[in-house]
Amino acid sequence: MANKSLFASLKGRFGSETNAVNLAGGNAYKYDDQHKLAQLAVTGTIGDLYYQDAEMELATVLQVANAVPDEFLAKTAVYARQQGKMKDLPALLLAILATRDPVLLSRAFPKVASNGKMLRNFVQIMRSGQTGRRSLGSRPKALVRGWLNSATDYQLLQASVGNDPSLADVIKMVHPKPRDAQRDALFAWLIGKPCAADALPAEIRDYVSFKADPKGRPVPDVPFQMLTHLPLSQKQWMKIARQGSWNMVRMNLNTFLRHGVFEDTQATADVAAILRDPQRVKKANAFPYQLMTAYQALSADMSLAIREAMHDALELAVANVPSFKGQVVVCPDVSGSMSGVVTGLRKGATFRTRFVDVAALVAAAVLRRNRGGTVLPFEVNVRKVALEPRDTIMTNAQKLAAQWGGGTNCAAPLEWLNQNRRSPDLVILVSDNQSWVDTWGRHHGAERTGVMRAWETLKRRKPDARWCASTLRPTARRRPRPGRTS
Structure with missing residues (x-):
């Protein structure tokens, strides 16, 4: 006999009476906890929305997360990060898992904390107390230390952009043991302590020299956010625009406009070529939504060539x-x-x-x-x-x-x-x-x-x-x- 719960008729499965009320007051059907968590994990932003505020959404996530098995919680966190490309919700689910199953946490952590931003999100949520504790604990600290020592120099520089907590805060919190003299110097530099300058990675030495006197020097290979506060020339801004990743270029078009990059015809053509490059779009795993957001944010003074390149990029992004x-x-x-x-x-x-x-x-x-x-x-x-x-x-x-x-x-x-x-x-x-x-005023x-x-x-x-x-x-x-x- 076939499984009746799986192969019931449409009438049997969906023709029953409603058993819930949605946020607008209409009749609805109640999700089970696993279904509910999966939906929240790939659509949640923990922000104030039309029908609910951030506190209500957070309370719902905590409620359903605590009602599902640990393994499902871990798998959902990994899926939301790797397939859903989410940020806050996977970090939140990982923090909840940290209070329940350290073994599953160890397996899920490297798949969710895939970059410095996610690492800092995880630490921030753990310290907030929302998941039941305000300290990291021994296993989470060990995992964070492992990430800090296994990350590349460039990943650590990327992670150093941002606050609450800053990467320096994280380093001071977990006290990682440097893997070698170069990493020891880099940790010291990141938290503002004296260090052996000749032991620093080459890109950091180049950045320190450039920061002291950027005039006439080549732009160092560091995250561009580390350069924006410096008195850069128009040519240096053009170099940043040309050597940036696809996502960085997409996100900073207005910044380039303000600094005169698009006053140069060739620079404009080069940036447009980056935006509409099929290989770059594919490598960046570009979402159509990201392009729409960037397009809507464009300054009214943005070059027509850049606008047309954004249209072309969106056409490429829907290839899947x-x-x-x-x-x-x-x-x-x-x-x-x-x-x-x-x-x-x-x-x-x-x-x-x-x-x-x-x-x-x-x-x-x-x-x-x-x-x-x-x-x-x-x-x-x-x-x-x-x-x-x-x-x-x-x-x-x-x-x-x-x-x-x-x-x-x-x-x-x-x-x-x-x-x-x-x-x-x-x-x-x-x-x-x-x-x-169609259901206003009726009872579920x-x-x-x-x-x-x-x-x-x-x-x-x-x-x-x-x-x-x-x-x-x-x-x-x-x-x-x-x-x-x-």
């Missing part, structure tokens, strides 16, 4: 978006709650990119790879918007995001498909999934959600249709606040 068989429908949520910024509201870390921008970007990228696809932006109802598949992804994403506003009805695109007797093979919905229009447990009712109607017409609901933000369950609307 699959083309699907059959009729594809993608439904980006453009309702009012999608106006929140994807990073959450965090001092010094808030971007301009909103959830509606990301939903629109996903829709435009799917349309690019599936030219016969249909895009149905929705809020309370489906909105009509004319898109040209041959337009750039950035252009189509901007058209969709401009539709922003209104309440939330996640069933709207499915109802539109039913009314128009459409039978798609795949429906992709991109939303915060806080639908409330009363009936199925509007989405499931509409989906079951579509499935009767197209039994092999597939449904993919993508959540762009972490969700937590709570009772609705009276009068709260999208």
Whole structure:
């Protein structure tokens, strides 16, 4: 007999009464703890969002993390870092694991603390007391010491950029035993203690000399953040722009503009070539979202050549978006709650990119790879918007995001498909999934959600249709606040 829990009919699995209330007050279905943690791990930012604040999200993460097995917690931390490319949540899960299983911590640590920023995130969270302790403990200290001694000189320099805690704070906290005289001198230099200058790595010696007198000297091979406070010439800024990594160049275009790099035609062409270089884009594992964020942040005075290079780079970055068989429908949520910024509201870390921008970007990228696809932006109802598949992804994403506003009805695109007797093979919905229009005022447990009712109607017409609901933000369950609307 087949496993009934896995192979139950659609009606048996999803036709039951709702058992939860989402953040907007609509009927919903409760996730189990492992499902919930996995979703939080790859969408969470621990910042203030439209329907929840940072404290609520943190409390939810701690609650579900403490309810799952240690091995699942460790695997989730590694997956969120390596596959989800997340930062804060993997470090938080690693800190929780540190209080529960030191053996699993040792196995997960090098896969999560993959660079100096992640190392400092882990130490910061451990010292905060949010995971149950304010000190690192013997095993975490040993792991941090191991990272400090195994990291390359350049990785340590990269890790030294930033505070709270600074790398110097971390070194003073764990007291690593230097592996050799050069590492001993470097540790001393990083924490501001006297050291043997001739024992320092060559790039540090070059940097010290350059810092003392940058005029006419070649730019040293150090993280560019270590140079920005120095009185650099226009030519030196051009050299920094030309020798930077793809990600560094993408993130600092406005800085280069302010320092005259794009006043030079050849320098502008060189930077544009870096941005649209297929090999560099692939090596950087560039996310379309990163390019959209960088594009939105560009100064109004930015060179047209750089803007066009960003369009080209985004086209390259969606090369891994699959083309699907059959009729594809993608439904980006453009309702009012999608106006929140994807990073959450965090001092010094808030971007301009909103959830509606990301939903629109996903829709435009799917349309690019599936030219016969249909895009149905929705809020309370489906909105009509004319898109040209041959337009750039950035252009189509901007058209969709401009539709922003209104309440939330996640069933709207499915109802539109039913009314128009459409039978798609795949429906992709991109939303915060806080639908409330069709269930407002009802108590959970009363009936199925509007989405499931509409989906079951579509499935009767197209039994092999597939449904993919993508959540762009972490969700937590709570009772609705009276009068709260999208």
